[in-house]
Amino acid sequence: MIVSTTERPGRGIDPGVYREQLWTALRDGDEYAAAAAVFEGLENGLGAERILLEVIAPAQGRVGEEWAANRMTVADEHVATAINERVIAALAHHPAGRVRPDRGRVTVACVEGEWHSLPARLLSEVLRLRGWRVDFLGAHVPTPHLIAHLHRTGPEAVLLSASIPTHLPTAHAAITAALAAGVPVLAGGAAFGPDGRYARSLGATEWAADARAVARLLHDGLPRPDPTAMHLPIEDLPHLADQEYTMIARTRAELVRGTLAGLEIRFPPMREYTARQRRHTAEDVAHIVDYLTTALYVDDVRLFTTFISWTGDILTAREVPAHTLGLTFDALGAQLKDFPRARALLDQGRATVTDSPHIPIPGNGKPA
Amino acid sequence: MDTTKTSPAGSLGLRTSWASAPYPVVLADRAGTVVELNTAASAVFSALSAGDRLRDRVPSWLADAHRRVSTERSGQRSDREPAHGPSGGRVGDRSYEAHATCGSDGDVVWWLVDDTDRRLAEEALHGERQRTSFLAEASNALLSSLNVNRCMEVTAQLAATHLADAAVIIAPGKGRRHPMTSCVGSGEVVRSIVDIDTTSMPGLSEALQGFPPVPSRWIDPASAPEWVVPEEMDGAVGSVVITPLPGHGTPGGALVLLRTSGHTAFSEDAEVFARLFAARAGAALAAARMYSEQSSVTTTLMRELLPPSLHQVNGVEFAGGYRASGQSDRVGGDFYDVHPGAGEDQESLAVLGDVCGKGLEAAVLTGKIRNTLHALLPLADDHARMLRLLNTALLNSHHTRFATLVLASAARCEDFTRLRVTSAGHPAPLIVRRDGSVEEAATAGSLVGVLRTIKSTTTTIDLAVGESCLLFTDGITEARGGPLGDEMFGESRLREALGECAGMPAEAVVERVQMLAADWVGRGVHDDMAVVAITTPRPDVFSAMTRGAAGRRPA
Numbered sequence: 001m002i003v004s005t006t007e008r009p010g011r012g013i014d015p016g017v018y019r020e021q022l023w024t025a026l027r028d029g030d031e032y033a034a035a036a037a038v039f040e041g042l043e044n045g046l047g048a049e050r051i052l053l054e055v056i057a058p059a060q061g062r063v064g065e066e067w068a069a070n071r072m073t074v075a076d077e078h079v080a081t082a083i084n085e086r087v088i089a090a091l092a093h094h095p096a097g098r099v100r101p102d103r104g105r106v107t108v109a110c111v112e113g114e115w116h117s118l119p120a121r122l123l124s125e126v127l128r129l130r131g132w133r134v135d136f137l138g139a140h141v142p143t144p145h146l147i148a149h150l151h152r153t154g155p156e157a158v159l160l161s162a163s164i165p166t167h168l169p170t171a172h173a174a175i176t177a178a179l180a181a182g183v184p185v186l187a188g189g190a191a192f193g194p195d196g197r198y199a200r201s202l203g204a205t206e207w208a209a210d211a212r213a214v215a216r217l218l219h220d221g222l223p224r225p226d227p228t229a230m231h232l233p234i235e236d237l238p239h240l241a242d243q244e245y246t247m248i249a250r251t252r253a254e255l256v257r258g259t260l261a262g263l264e265i266r267f268p269p270m271r272e273y274t275a276r277q278r279r280h281t282a283e284d285v286a287h288i289v290d291y292l293t294t295a296l297y298v299d300d301v302r303l304f305t306t307f308i309s310w311t312g313d314i315l316t317a318r319e320v321p322a323h324t325l326g327l328t329f330d331a332l333g334a335q336l337k338d339f340p341r342a343r344a345l346l347d348q349g350r351a352t353v354t355d356s357p358h359i360p361i362p363g364n365g366k367p368a
Numbered sequence: 369m370d371t372t373k374t375s376p377a378g379s380l381g382l383r384t385s386w387a388s389a390p391y392p393v394v395l396a397d398r399a400g401t402v403v404e405l406n407t408a409a410s411a412v413f414s415a416l417s418a419g420d421r422l423r424d425r426v427p428s429w430l431a432d433a434h435r436r437v438s439t440e441r442s443g444q445r446s447d448r449e450p451a452h453g454p455s456g457g458r459v460g461d462r463s464y465e466a467h468a469t470c471g472s473d474g475d476v477v478w479w480l481v482d483d484t485d486r487r488l489a490e491e492a493l494h495g496e497r498q499r500t501s502f503l504a505e506a507s508n509a510l511l512s513s514l515n516v517n518r519c520m521e522v523t524a525q526l527a528a529t530h531l532a533d534a535a536v537i538i539a540p541g542k543g544r545r546h547p548m549t550s551c552v553g554s555g556e557v558v559r560s561i562v563d564i565d566t567t568s569m570p571g572l573s574e575a576l577q578g579f580p581p582v583p584s585r586w587i588d589p590a591s592a593p594e595w596v597v598p599e600e601m602d603g604a605v606g607s608v609v610i611t612p613l614p615g616h617g618t619p620g621g622a623l624v625l626l627r628t629s630g631h632t633a634f635s636e637d638a639e640v641f642a643r644l645f646a647a648r649a650g651a652a653l654a655a656a657r658m659y660s661e662q663s664s665v666t667t668t669l670m671r672e673l674l675p676p677s678l679h680q681v682n683g684v685e686f687a688g689g690y691r692a693s694g695q696s697d698r699v700g701g702d703f704y705d706v707h708p709g710a711g712e713d714q715e716s717l718a719v720l721g722d723v724c725g726k727g728l729e730a731a732v733l734t735g736k737i738r739n740t741l742h743a744l745l746p747l748a749d750d751h752a753r754m755l756r757l758l759n760t761a762l763l764n765s766h767h768t769r770f771a772t773l774v775l776a777s778a779a780r781c782e783d784f785t786r787l788r789v790t791s792a793g794h795p796a797p798l799i800v801r802r803d804g805s806v807e808e809a810a811t812a813g814s815l816v817g818v819l820r821t822i823k824s825t826t827t828t829i830d831l832a833v834g835e836s837c838l839l840f841t842d843g844i845t846e847a848r849g850g851p852l853g854d855e856m857f858g859e860s861r862l863r864e865a866l867g868e869c870a871g872m873p874a875e876a877v878v879e880r881v882q883m884l885a886a887d888w889v890g891r892g893v894h895d896d897m898a899v900v901a902i903t904t905p906r907p908d909v910f911s912a913m914t915r916g917a918a919g920r921r922p923a
Contacts, residue, residue, distance in 0.1 A: 029871065031906070075868050078876035085875070115883045139879075140886065144696035151656075152663050154515035182513040182522070227509035227522055253853025286851030 013046050015054035022059045022087075026080040027072075034083045035090060048097045049129050052088070052122050053211055060084055060118055070317040081118055088125055097125075101133040104156040106218065107183075109137040109146050111162040111171045111191075119189060120161040126211040132218065143174045150181045157184045157222050159214060160204070162191035165307070166290045169249075169297050172202040176233045179203065184222035186214060198298050203236045237299065244339045245296040252289055255335055259285050262331030287311070288328060295345050304345050305352045312353070325353045391479060392464075396422055398438045398474035400431065412459055412480065429457030430466055430478070437468045437476055456483065463487050499641060502530050506645060510652035514659040517549075517559065523613075523623070523649040524551035531642055532609070532625035532634075534601045538566075540576060540619035552600040568593050571610040575622035581643065584609045584634045596624055603628035611642050613650035618657050620650045673699040673731045675898070678874075681708040681716045683780030685903040687874035689882040693726050693843070693896045700896035701730030702841045705738050707745055713779060717741075717748045720839040720900045721773025721794065730896075733767050751775045751790035751826045755816060762817035770817035774839050778902050781830075785904040787837055790826040792816050797839045798863060800877075802832055804870045806863045809837070834871040836903040843897035844881065849889040857888045874903035 021037035041051050063080045066072040072080075091097045108124045110117050117139035124136040135153060137146065150158060158178050162171050168191055175185045186206045187199035196207030205222050208214040234240055248255065260282060264270050273281065288311075295304035308325065329346045336342045386393055392409035396402050400422045410416065416425040423431045433455035456465045467479040509522050520537050527535030528551040539547040544563050551557045566573040570591055571582035589605040597605055606629030613620040623646050627634065634642075678686040692700040701723040709716040719741055723730045740761050744754050754775065762771070772793035779786050789797055793815025796808045813824025831837060840862070847857040865884050869877045878901045885897055 029906075031873075073868070074880070075870065075872055075876075078869075078872050078880055082873040082876040082879075086873075113886065115879065115886075142695055145698070148663065148696075151514035151659060152667075154513070154518045180512055182515070182518050227512045228505045229508075253851070256851045256853075282851040 013041075013044060013050075015041065015046060015050055017041075018046065018051070018055045019058055022055055023062055026059055026063060026083055027066075027076070029076070029079045029083070031083045031086060034087050038087050038091060039094070042091070042094060042096055048091060048094070049126055051091065052125050052129075056084055056088065057119075057122055057211075060122075068314055068317065084118060085121065088121060092125060092128070097129065099129050099131055101128070101131055103131040103133070105133040105135065105153060107135045107137065107146075107149060107153065107155045107158040109141040109149075109158065109160060110139045111160060111167045111174055112140055112142050113167045113170055114162050114164065114189075114191075115139045116163040117161075119163070120159070123159060123161070123188070123211045123214055127215060127218070130215055143170070143177055146174060147177050147181055150178055150183050155183060157186055157205075157218060159186045159188065161189045162187075163189045165191045165193075165198075165303055166294045167191055168198055168202065168294055169245075172233060172236070172297075175202050175204050176231065176236075179205070179225040179231065182224060182227050184225060186217060186222065188214060193300075193303075197300070198303075201236060201298055201300075203231070203233075237297065239299045239341070240297070242341065244341050245293060248289070248296060248336070248339065248342060249293045252286065252293070255289050255332065256282060256286050258335045259289075259328060259331045262334055263327060266327045266331060284311075285328060285332075288332065292332070292342060292345055292349075296341055299341070301345055301348045305348055308349045308352045326350050329353075391481060393480070394422075394426075394478040396434055396476055396478065398441070398476075400434055400438070403475060409480070412462075412464075427457055427459055429455060430459075433466060433468070434476060434478070437470065438474065441470050441474060441476075454481075499644075502526075503644060503648065506530075507648055510649055514656045516653065516656045516660055519649075519653050519656045520547075520549040521551075521557045521559070523653070524549045524557050525554075526649075527623060527625060527642075527645065528552060529554050531638070531645060533628050533631055534598050534626040536596055536598065536624040536626070537613070537621055538562075538564075538572065538576065538596075538624065539621040540615075548595075550598045552598050552602075555600055558598065562595055564593075564595055569596055569610075569624075571608075572622055572624070575610045575612040576619070578612050578615070578620070581609075581611050581639070584639050589629070592626070597626065601626065601628065603630055605629070606631060607633035609634050609639055609642050611639075611646040613646050613653060615650060615657075616654040618654050620653060623649065670698060673735050675704055676706070678706050678900070680905065681706065682712050682714065683905070684716060684778045684785050685874035685905045686716070686718060686778075686900065687878040687903075688720075688900045689878040689898070691843075691882065691886065691894075691897045693894060697727060699731035699734075700727060701725050701734060702843060702896035702898035703731075703734035703738060704839070704898050704900045705741070706900075707742065707748075709779065715748065715777040715779040715788075717745065718776040718778060718839065718900055718902060719773060720776075720841065720898055721771050721792075722841045722843075722896070722898070723771045724769045726896060730769065733769050733771070736765065736767070737762070737771055737773070748775075748777055751777070751788065752813075752824050755790065755792050755813065755824055756822060759816040759819070759822050763820070767817075770815050772815045774811075776837065776839060776902060780904070783833060783904075783907065785831040785902070787829040787831060787902065788826055789829060789837070790824050792822070792824055795840065795842055795845065795859075797837050798866055799829060799831070799837050800835060800866045800869050802834050802870055804867045806866050831902070831904045833904050833906055836866075836869060836872070836874060836877050836901050838866060838877065838881065839900040839902075840881070841896065841898045843895035844885045844899060847885050847889045847894050847897065849892045849894075853892075857885055861888075872903075873905065874901040877901040877903065 018037050018041035022034055025033035025037055038051055038055060041055055042048065063072065063077055067077045106127060108120050110120050121136065124134045128134045137149065160171060160174060178185045184205040186208055187204035188208050192199040192207060199207035205225065206217050208217055291304055291307040295301060329350050333343055333346045387406045389406055390408060392412045393406045394402060394409050395404040402416060402418050402420045402422060404418055405416060413426055422434050454465045454467045457463065462482055462484045464480045465483050469477040506526050509526060510519060513519055524535045524537050534550065534552040536548060536550040541547065544565065546562055546564060548562045549557060549559050566576055570587050574582055584607060587608045589608050592605050592608055605626050607627045609625040611623045613623055625642055675688055675690040678688045686706045688704050690702065692698055704720040707717045721737065723733045740758055744757055747754050774794045774797055775790045777788045789809045789811050790813060791811040792813045796811055799807050799809060809827055809829060811825055811827045814822040816822060829837065845857055845859050845862055848854055865881060869880055878899050881899050
């Protein structure tokens with residue numbers, strides 16, 4: 001979930017100072033300095049919620065940006081996240097962060113396959129500070145576990161977090177199941193699109209852009225889903241009846257293999273690739289297939305083209321030689337002759353590539 | 369009836385044959401005065417005779433219809449029957465359809481057909497359809513949740529919207545305290561716990577004990593105690609139905625339906641119908657109660673089998689991650705534990721292992737092994753001996769399964785952690801050094817639970833700050849998936865991943881490995897997966913803070 005970085009008016013203290021301090025500490029992997037920044041802010045009266053949303057959240061956001069720009073390694077990113085996790089845990093134990101729950105019970109969970117749990121964790125803490133009794137189930141929660149939890153605890157709402165769009169089909173299953181269990185679903189996180197468009201198309205009760213919006217929606221009360229509706233997932237997405245999603249998702253491995261073979265013909269230097277380069281190429285092609293499949297699922301070309309231009313930026317940041325992704329689309333498209341929706345997506349993807357000449361061929365960099 | 373075709377054009381008059389027709393026939397002129405009527409008509413309209421004005425003697429629907437037909441006739445002067453269909457209405461407790469035949473002189477013959485039985489049948493059908501659709505809707509709604517409170521809310525809502533002005537559910541309680549759920553009309557559901565004497569409400573204690581329901585007419589609405597009448601209810605209670613909710617082996621509770629005095633009282637039909645609804649609600653509630661009991665038993669038993677959450681102990685970081693093979697399983701044949709050393713310089717023992725098999729049965733054996741190892745803790749300074757004793761214990765148990773495991777004793781020295789590591793038939797732990805190089809711990813040994821005598825070698829490893837030792841099960845390395853669908857994750861990929869983990873905190877190492885393995889598998893099937901990372905943290909790590917206090921850097 002993207003958490004707000006806007007400052008609340010009428011409050012004298014500037015969180016910027018502590019944000020900078022925390023960011024420096026995260027970059028250096030200095031856990032102590034990170035904790036010191038946060039607790040200094042707290043002692044100077046910044047308030048636990050503002051620490052979470054205006055110091056920790058933006059610092060974590062910057063970690064992601066720095067990684068994308070190749071200024072931080074995967075290891076640095078993990079270290080920074082782990083430090084933030086520990087700082088949040090310490091904050092929860094601080095006297096200023098202790099709150100007696102006087103509101104209802106809610107469940108916070110990441111969709112199965114989603115490992116970016118920090119936004120959901122921050123949200124849980126914010127809600128806890130506001131008096132909610134929060135069950136935070138963490139990253140990567142299998143849908144059966146989530147539903148069992150909902151039946152057992154009967155919460156007022158489940159807040160479902162997903163950052164990576166390829167988890168949308170799984171998120172849809174979780175949303176449908178939670179609604180069928182009579183629990184309203186509030187979806188959040190980058191996966192649901194910048195305006196929450198996929199939250200709506202997948203049938204979520206509400207979408208929220210940040211933790212404070214979640215708190216507001218919960219405060220106003222979410223309507224219980226109509227228990228008599230007996231809703232089927234296909235009703236949200238009637239286009240799935242054309243089976244393109246199903247058939248492409250089920251033949252993912254064959255498609256990747258076929259595309260690699262096609263690429264080798266279209267791009268001779270690939271024949272000289274090392275085993276490691278080949279592996280990375282296969283992973284990159286699999287990513288493209290995954291995004292293509294997800295775009296078919298939600299029937300939105302923007303999901304695919306956004307990913308393509310993002311991949312381009314990532315590869316460019318890693319100074320991968322500039323070739324065209326178009327070859328990959330050709331190789332992929334050759335295998336998808338009978339799928340008009342998929343081919344239309346690939347055409348749009350190709351147009352995106354043509355628009356930005358820096359986008360290289362996948363294989364030498366690693367976009368995830 | 370096809371009588372219109374035989375009606376003569378021009379002047380109308382009741383011929384003798386019509387006069388004795390079995391259907392009531394009335395002839396009236398343009399002004400609405402009765403000209404003639406037959407015997408059957410006299411039987412229906414006993415006060416009517418020739419010369420009377422229709423308006424004075426027949427129900428207004430027929431008089432109005434006559435006026436309408438006459439007015440139209442005077443306008444168009446046609447011999448045809450009027451454009452609109454037959455009129456209809458009640459006469460006494462019967463109902464009739466009236467067909468008009470018009471003469472050219474403006475007289476109208478009214479043919480009346482008794483449709484009382486058809487109307488009653490149609491009404492019954494309509495009512496039956498409504499009830500069926502309500503029961504179907506109720507079943508759908510009740511089926512959706514296995515949460516007891518939620519189920520009671522839905523029951524109260526449905527009953528208050530469709531069956532009564534207000535509905536109250538009294539659940540079986542402990543002593544005098546009963547959970548109560550009430551709803552008025554389509555309003556909010558209110559849940560409370562009430563301290564009540566169930567005999568204070570006639571019919572309630574019988575219903576709670578599962579006796580047949582007391583008929584509504586035997587219950588004096590004035591006797592309904594104050595606590596059962598929701599505050600939001602508008603007006604005095606006019607009638608009450610109390611129905612037991614069948615519990616199917618568990619105590620079910622009672623459904624109380626209330627109607628205000630302004631509303632019609634519950635008919636016998638309504639009572640029967642309330643019971644049909646209660647049967648469904650009771651079944652759903654019983655399922656929800658059963659589920660909640662089962663799940664609380666499972667949760668309690670599972671607590672012992674779930675892997676523990678790990679943290680820093682005596683200056684050494686431990687982190688663990690677990691994923692069971694089945695989508696809905698929480699436990700399986702992999703396990704890990706960390707037993708903290710008693711003092712600062714004492715060794716802590718980390719154990720990670722894999723019992724042959726999957727699911728609950730394997731998990732039960734992991735519990736046994738974990739308990740046995742716990743009891744053998746005082747002997748942890750000799751891993752080989754510990755394993756021999758565990759082996760004997762397993763051979764003597766009725767389980768036919770075997771296990772592989774790794775023992776790692778860890779103690780923090782000045783700026784490094786000293787590890788003693790022993791594998792018993794388990795993949796050797798991997799160590800990631802500060803520079804990103806990855807090496808395998810030089811330890812090997814027999815698995816436990818099969819052979820009478822077992823062998824093992826223990827190795828000593830020093831972990832500098834930022835270095836980690838990873839214990840893992842083969843669920844990680846043998847995970848199948850990847851971009852090509854059927855490749856094994858393999859040790860080389862694990863080593864490559866671990867190489868990026870130099871300098872990471874233990875939980876970040878675990879998360880990274882878990883994430884890569886999970887992504888590799890995607891939506892495919894996989895075995896149980898367990899990982900434990902042992903890491904030497906930086907000396908300035910605020911270990912005090914993770915235990916709750918805002919620590920200060922030592923001066």
